[in-house]
Structures are given as structure tokens and as C-alpha cells.
Amino acid sequence: MNRPDRARTGPARPGSRSGSLPGHDDHRRTFPALEPLGGEEAAATWWGHAWVDALEDMALDQARLLRGRAYARGGNVAAITVTPGRVLAYVHGSRPRPYRTEIRLRTLTDDEWDDFLAAAAARPDHIAALLDKDVPHGLAAAVDLLPAPGDLIPDCSCPDDGYPCKHVAALCYQTARLLDQDPFVLFLMRGRGERELLAALARRNATRSAAERTTTAADAPMATVPARAAVAETSRPALPPPFPAPDRAGRPPSYPQAPGAPDPLALDLLAGEAAARAHTLLVTGRDPVAHLTQWQDAVRLAAGHPGSGLTASTRTLYRDLAAASGRTPTDLARAVAAWRQGGPAALAVLEEPWDPPAGPFDRARPALIAADFPPFRPWRNQLASLPQPPGGGAPLLQLRFGRDGLWYGYESDPDREDWWPRGTPDADPVGALTSFAGG
Structure with a gap:
């Protein structure tokens, strides 16, 4: 953090005047x-x-x-x-x-x-x-x-x-x-x-007190209404138009960290989510997350929080969300990668194998061979590259066909099948692989 162009001075002398002494500079x-x-x-x-x-x-x-x-x-x-x-x-x-x-x-x-x-x-x-x-x-x-x-x-x-x-x-x-x-x-x-x-606050308080005294002195006796007039049928005026919705959700306050108190990060996350959800409901009339399961909502929260589980605060977030959902932090990290790849549809592709009908799935392997990709073996809605010989070094590739008609790319280390979502979903299997495999 070196700044060579800055003019430097020596450290403050031990006898320098503290800001709390009489006559001090109020801004230093x-x-x-x-x-x-x-x-x-x-x-x-x-x-x-x-x-x-x-x-x-x-x-x-x-x-x-x-x-x-x-x-x-x-x-x-x-x-x-x-x-x-x-x-x-x-x-x-x-x-x-x-x-x-x-x-x-x-x-x-x-x-x-x-x-x-x-x-x-x-x-x-x-x-x-x-x-x-x-x-x-x-x-x-x-x-x-x-x-x-x-x-x-x-x-x-x-x-x-x-x-x-x-x-x-x-x-x-x-x-x-x-x-x-x-x-x-x-x-x-x-x-x-x-x-x-303190001077500005004293002036503000004095002005407010004077205004309250003036209002109290000018109060007139309370007006009365005859009972017959109060219960008489009258036409009610139309309700005023609603206030316009704010441009964005409000920012939650800072929460203290104290022994026995809830975790400030969790409180901040819950408050921010509640504000954003309420703002969307106010503007669109639709709750954006009401249709999600508990697990989907946990993945959404983790995916929307910066850090990807790398910082201390996001590691705590990942750990707590995973524990509340009955999953491991690794399960959550893999699900977050899928969510960022394509939202709920991509998460379903990660977790729900299915048997696609004849058609686009059957035409995928010939298209991949024509594009000079290595052979792929099928299993349900998945196409996976064949294992490499020992020392091959190339990562394993996989495509998964979603119920939405898109292909989702996956990659694994060459020595084990540990599949992680990669690339961008595409209706063309060659395009889905090319987005991350450089084919």
C-alpha cells in the first residue's frame, strides 16, 4: 500500500493536545x-x-x-x-x-x-x-x-x-x-x-419546544357533533390514491454483535431479503420466492450472497444454510454453481435424473462426434465422456438434458467422477460444451 507521491510528516508528538481539551479545533x-x-x-x-x-x-x-x-x-x-x-x-x-x-x-x-x-x-x-x-x-x-x-x-x-x-x-x-x-x-x-x-441540536430542540408551546396556546375548544348528524347516512369521499412505490427496497440497519444475541450476518440477510421481497410484492403484486421449496430458497440465498463461501462470513452462511436443509456445505456449493448456471431449472437438472423421449437427446451424440468431441456414453438424460487412461490429464466432460429442452454442461477431474456445473445452457449440445470446454 505504498504511496510514494504523498508528502509525509513525522508521527504526532507525545505531548500533542487532545481534542477533548478546552479551546480545541472542533474539526480536528x-x-x-x-x-x-x-x-x-x-x-x-x-x-x-x-x-x-x-x-x-x-x-x-x-x-x-x-x-x-x-x-x-x-x-x-x-x-x-x-x-x-x-x-x-x-x-x-x-x-x-x-x-x-x-x-x-x-x-x-x-x-x-x-x-x-x-x-x-x-x-x-x-x-x-x-x-x-x-x-x-x-x-x-x-x-x-x-x-x-x-x-x-x-x-x-x-x-x-x-x-x-x-x-x-x-x-x-x-x-x-x-x-x-x-x-x-x-x-x-x-x-x-x-x-x-450539540449547538445545532440545542437550536433544533429550542425551535421545536417553542413551536409546541405556540400550538398548545392556540388550541381552540374541541368541536362537538350532534349524535343525529354523526349517524346520518352520507356519501363517503373516494379513497386517496396509494403512495407511489419506492425505487428500491430499503437498507436494513446495522445489527450489534453481542454474547447470546442472534448472528448479525443472519439478521442482516433476513432483513434485506424481507425488504426486497416486500418491495417486489408491492410493485408487481407477486411474491418472487413463494413457490420455492426450503432447499431451493436456501440455494437462492447462498447464490445471491457475494463470496461463494470463501470469506469467513460466507463460510458461516453456507454452513448454517446447509445444516438447516440437512445437506453438507459441499452439496450447497455444488447447488449454488447450478443455480448460477440457470436458476431452478439448472438445480433440477443437477438433482433429478429422468428419461427423455426420443428426439433431441438421440441426435446429440452424432452432433458431438461431428464436432470432433470424444465419444460420450449415455445414461438416462446424461451424456458423459469416457474415462481417461491413467495420466491422461484431460478433464471429464458431461452434458445433461433438461426438461426445458436445454443442454447443461458439467466437468470433473480426470481421476474421479465428481461433476460440477460449467458453462452456459444451450439448446445445441455442441454450443453447451463449447461455452466452457473450448471445443
Whole structure:
């Protein structure tokens, strides 16, 4: 993550002024180096956990995260400076000179801050919580206050090209501790200092209180209606037109990770699925997944989640979905490959052999021979290439004929028949094989 064109400065001096001192710059706070992390968790509050989750979800290498946590535990992170949209520190690594490390994230717009202040001023308990250095879940959900996966942009002067490198990971873990101690650090990252935010909130609250007092003073005595007029038959006005449907489903809030609480990834997945399903039903009047079986829906969920079971979060997802369906993670991974190949029809081809009638299936083998493919042996709706001699090296090929009239390609290692979906379905068997076998 080396950036040679960046102007570099030395690490902050140990005596630099903390942002909590009187007269400090409201848009720049410098915190002395924290004590080594020790054996405790990287975060204690739910918003601190959300910060750590955003780091760990963007990481492409779990080993670098472990090194970063070890650097944080060892006290390798020097003083941390927070300004709108940026967290900066010098991190000591294996070389004598520390590395200039920073994390950037988007600042909120004026309209987003207006929404946040309106939500905070609407409830006195929200104001009390902020003054007590607490962030209510409902208030954080009013705007995208907490970072989501992909919101954190790392940068470091080290030569490591990891994403993120261990120095950025160490800075993230120590920043989570700052957020635990003072959530106004998070607000500063998003663009507003503590004094600026509290002053705006005080003005908003005073205006709201004055408006409520004016409304109460102007209230007229409640109007009465004679009973005879209330029960008299009258024509009712037409119902107003329905509100227009939103352009897309809403984004679920961030969920905390706490002992004994449900898994945040599972909650986020369920909430996101429910929102998308409700939006489709509202717009089209049709439930897109009501016809699916439990197994088909589990495969659909896994296929729609990025990572293909490679990251820690998707490995957990695959494991839980497979266990709930009575299958193994390998079964689920194979089914996901079929689903991405052609949806429910491709999953049926993977799991349901059948006997096709005479016609297209019988004409497939002559067509493959004419296209210079090796001989294929038939079994029900499947055509498989003959096993290779020991040391042949070429992968085994297979075609499966679906009830929809399409051919689906499969491939296996040469030394065993372990078939996995490959290529694009095609009405022509030669085309289905050529899409992945290079025939």
C-alpha cells in the first residue's frame, strides 16, 4: 500500500493536545497513543463492533487482520488524529521508521445531517443518550452513520499491497476503542464536531419546544357533533390514491454483535431479503420466492450472497444454510454453481435424473462426434465422456438434458467422477460444451 507521491510528516508528538481539551479545533482531534489492547475484545459497544465488522468484511486476507490485531495488542499504534472523513496515525511495524497509515470514509451531506438532527430532536431520550455518550440504534439508522462493508478506504505508506494491510487493521482496531470511549469521534469522522453538533441540536430542540408551546396556546375548544348528524347516512369521499412505490427496497440497519444475541450476518440477510421481497410484492403484486421449496430458497440465498463461501462470513452462511436443509456445505456449493448456471431449472437438472423421449437427446451424440468431441456414453438424460487412461490429464466432460429442452454442461477431474456445473445452457449440445470446454 505504498504511496510514494504523498508528502509525509513525522508521527504526532507525545505531548500533542487532545481534542477533548478546552479551546480545541472542533474539526480536528488528536488522541494520545492508547494503551496496548491486551486480551480484551477489540470493541465493547455495539457501534464499536459495527466499525470492526466493516473492517473485517472488507478484508481479503484474514492473516493480515490477525497481524493487525497483534500490532494493536502490542501498542504499535501511535497518536491518532481524527478529522472529517479521515483517521490518521503512525504505526510501528518491522522497520525502524513507522508507517503513515490512514482510513478514509464519506462525510454526510447537509441534508443527511438535517435528517439526523430531526430524528434526535424528536425524542428527548435520544438527546439524553447522546449527552451520556451513547448512540441509540434508532438514531444511527436515521442516516448511514455507521460504516457498511466497502465504506472504509485504507491507505498506508508501507510496501504491503494487502487490502487492508496489517498497519491499517491495527489502526482500525484501536479506532474502535476510541469510538467506545466517545461516539462523538464517529460524528467527527462523518463531518461534524462535538460542539457544532450539540449547538445545532440545542437550536433544533429550542425551535421545536417553542413551536409546541405556540400550538398548545392556540388550541381552540374541541368541536362537538350532534349524535343525529354523526349517524346520518352520507356519501363517503373516494379513497386517496396509494403512495407511489419506492425505487428500491430499503437498507436494513446495522445489527450489534453481542454474547447470546442472534448472528448479525443472519439478521442482516433476513432483513434485506424481507425488504426486497416486500418491495417486489408491492410493485408487481407477486411474491418472487413463494413457490420455492426450503432447499431451493436456501440455494437462492447462498447464490445471491457475494463470496461463494470463501470469506469467513460466507463460510458461516453456507454452513448454517446447509445444516438447516440437512445437506453438507459441499452439496450447497455444488447447488449454488447450478443455480448460477440457470436458476431452478439448472438445480433440477443437477438433482433429478429422468428419461427423455426420443428426439433431441438421440441426435446429440452424432452432433458431438461431428464436432470432433470424444465419444460420450449415455445414461438416462446424461451424456458423459469416457474415462481417461491413467495420466491422461484431460478433464471429464458431461452434458445433461433438461426438461426445458436445454443442454447443461458439467466437468470433473480426470481421476474421479465428481461433476460440477460449467458453462452456459444451450439448446445445441455442441454450443453447451463449447461455452466452457473450448471445443
